[in-house]
Amino acid sequence: MNAAPSLSSPLPLIWVLEDDPGVREVITQTLVSRYRVQEFDSLDGFELALTQSAERPKLLLADLGLGDRSFLSYLKTRETPLSQDVPFFVITGNDDLPAFEECVAAGASDFITKPFGRATLTGKINRLLTHHDQPFQLDQATFVALRDGVRSKTLTSKEF
8 A cells, every 4th residue: 555544534546556566556556646556467366355355436447458467357257247346447558449349348437548647647646536427328329328317419439
């Protein structure tokens, strides 16, 4: 754990699942002033914490391409959707729209491609944590998002 919570109000906990130590360090340095961060460099360590940790994170940031296994394969083989245990978004080294669509179908809230800016990362996290209780639905046939009964404009494939 890289940040201690304040005594009056604990900072939200974010888990980072990333096998690249440099990327993991950038993410942690970006988040540590606003969140408590727990890092994992493998799915095995993450799975162990998921089963044994008393505190669930507010959000998981997970790299799709891990050294030990594919995060997408992991999502597909779980008995229950990961999003039932912890909200998450994926980090990827490429702009692979079909893989992202599969992650959304498996419960991912968003994604970010490497390299990413610190402001983009914190903006996405803040948005997700602020709107966590207000899920939206995606219509793949029409490229429209729906939240609280309100339809978005038709999105481009990249926005979707």
